[in-house]
Amino acid sequence: MPKPQHPAGVRSVGKSRARGKTQSLAMRLAAQMGLTAGPKSTHVNAKVPPRLYAAAAKRVGSTSPAVVITAALAALATEDELGPWLARQWGTLADIDPELLAQIDL
Amino acid sequence: MSRRPAQADRSSPSLPLFGDAVPEGPVLLDTNVFINALTSRGPLVLRQMLQTLPRFFVSAPIRAELAWIDGRLDPTHPGTARVVAAAQGVQSRIDPAKVLVPGDADWHDAGERAGRIAREAAGGGRRIATAFDRVELIHDTLTAIVAARAGCVVVTEDRDFAALMRFDPRLQVLFYDRAGG
Numbered sequence: 062m063p064k065p066q067h068p069a070g071v072r073s074v075g076k077s078r079a080r081g082k083t084q085s086l087a088m089r090l091a092a093q094m095g096l097t098a099g100p101k102s103t104h105v106n107a108k109v110p111p112r113l114y115a116a117a118a119k120r121v122g123s124t125s126p127a128v129v130i131t132a133a134l135a136a137l138a139t140e141d142e143l144g145p146w147l148a149r150q151w152g153t154l155a156d157i158d159p160e161l162l163a164q165i166d167l
Numbered sequence: 168m169s170r171r172p173a174q175a176d177r178s179s180p181s182l183p184l185f186g187d188a189v190p191e192g193p194v195l196l197d198t199n200v201f202i203n204a205l206t207s208r209g210p211l212v213l214r215q216m217l218q219t220l221p222r223f224f225v226s227a228p229i230r231a232e233l234a235w236i237d238g239r240l241d242p243t244h245p246g247t248a249r250v251v252a253a254a255q256g257v258q259s260r261i262d263p264a265k266v267l268v269p270g271d272a273d274w275h276d277a278g279e280r281a282g283r284i285a286r287e288a289a290g291g292g293r294r295i296a297t298a299f300d301r302v303e304l305i306h307d308t309l310t311a312i313v314a315a316r317a318g319c320v321v322v323t324e325d326r327d328f329a330a331l332m333r334f335d336p337r338l339q340v341l342f343y344d345r346a347g348g
Contacts (some may be wrong), residue, residue, distance in 0.1 A: 086193055090222070094264045140221040141262040148217040152207030154253055161246045162206070165236050 091135040105130055173320050182329060185343040186212045190320035192339070195224040195267065197310065197323035198232040201257050207346045216322070224265045228306035233258050267313035277308035284308075284330050307331065311338050 091097050105126075118124045121132040154162075182219045194216070203209035204217065217223075225233075236254040240247040269277070281304040285295035295304055304327065311331040314321045315338040321328060 086222075090264060112260050136221070139264070141259075141260065141265065142225065142261040143262070144217040144220050145203050146260050147201065147257065150253065150256065151204055151209075151214050151217075154205040154250060155207040157206065157250060158244070158246045161240060161244050161250060162202075164241060164244075165202075165239050165249050165250075 087135040087139045088132060090139040094139070096135070096138055097131075101127070169273065182326075183339075183341050184238075185216075185322060185341040188341060189216070190322065190341055192223070192253045193224055193317070193319045194220060195226065195310070195317075195319035195321050196229070197321060197325060197328075198229050199324050201233060201254075203324065203345060205253050205257075210343055210346050213322070213343055222262070222265060224267055224314075224317065224319050225261055226306075226310040227266055228309045230258070230261065230266055232306065233261075242304055247282045247323075267310075267317050268321070269313050273309060273312045277305050277312055280331070280334050281305045281308045284327070288330075311335070311340075314338065319336045 088097070114129065117133055118129050121129050123129060189212075200209065200213065204213065233254055237251055240250060255335050281301070283302060285301070288295055295301065307325060307327050308331060310321065311328060312335070315335045318337070318339075320339040320341055322341050322343065324343050324345060326342065328338075328342070332340060
């Protein structure tokens with residue numbers, strides 16, 4: 062059987078994930094949410110594990126503390142709980158009357 | 168959305184199936200993902216994706232379809248409260264910043280594309296004749312349009328999206344089959 066041709070944006074299982082996409086999406090979302098507007102006035106002075114910092118810097122493609130920390134904050138700030146919550150709710154309606162589900166016709 | 172999911176066509180090499188491939192970009196969840204997750208009809212790989220990815224998108228039509236559950240169910244049925252609570256739980260966790268909203272031109276294009284699909288389907292023996300069928304197809308088309316523009320991968324069981332892929336080469340879809348299906 063011929064191998065499925067995957068469109069751009071999906072990858073075959075086992076192939077490495079492209080770097081940087083999550084960060085740029087998070088930054089775009091953060092901007093859209095108005096989180097990056099205004100002056101950069103908050104000072105951060107923190108000691109962090111060096112290997113963690115280096116790994117994050119590699120992901121974001123910069124060693125600038127401001128760039129790395131902003132990207133990390135954007136990634137955190139734009140996460141949502143929808144997926145993990147839905148995974149935890151998996152099957153909670155498995156026993157529901159099929160007649161009721163038929164009403165919503167989904 | 169998918170009222171009558173077509174059976175998986177694993178003989179088609181061009182249909183990207185979830186599990187054979189996984190989304191690399193941002194993911195937009197179709198309505199059927201929510202329903203199949205709550206009723207345990209989705210495959211394990213779908214649950215794993217939900218556990219793993221940090222953010223998910225929906226389209227405004229999907230938002231409406233989920234809210235429709237709140238009003239549609241018979242309030243006297245003993246199971247309604249549980250279903251509505253679950254549906255509202257889903258809705259309350261959708262980040263408004265991640266709802267892709269179509270504009271005027273998108274509605275126009277969706278109507279035209281859905282109409283073309285309906286006409287071509289009629290020639291193939293399938294009828295898209297009722298108002299419900301029409302609305303469902305237009306919703307799917309709107310979802311496809313906003314997802315393509317945003318660079319989102321649509322995860323769905325609805326094979327109607329295969330027909331939508333030809334309108335926009337940017338549209339990325341991963342199809343899944345129901346568990347045990």
